[in-house]
Amino acid sequence: MTVMDVDKMAELKERLLERKRKLWREVKGQIKSGLGESYQDLLATARDEEDQAQVSLLEETQFSLIEPKRQELIAIEEALERLEGGTYGECEVCGKPIEPRRLEIMPQTTLCRDCQSQREKIAKAGLR
């Protein structure tokens, strides 16, 4: 891996953990305010199939709202693992070191700039 000193790693880890805590707070807040009491009521009274359908619809809507945050949480989790495993900062596609400035902005990224733009191109092409 790229040479990274202990201080830098500790700092990174702290940043990732901090981001993780923040995201969790947001997700929890979102679930609470989104589902709220009506959800609890619905759950308690959902006996027939129609009610059940309402509950799962409500769940789906909420989970799609928090999905991007959930994705980021997973990415952070993985970044922490790579930090522990000593492979942090390597591009998962080409294996080259990820630009330090890129890591500054997005500590959880797994791709170097080239591979990222490559992937975005493919994603865009796929949408057409």
Ligand SMILES: [Zn+2]
């Ligand atoms: Zn790459």
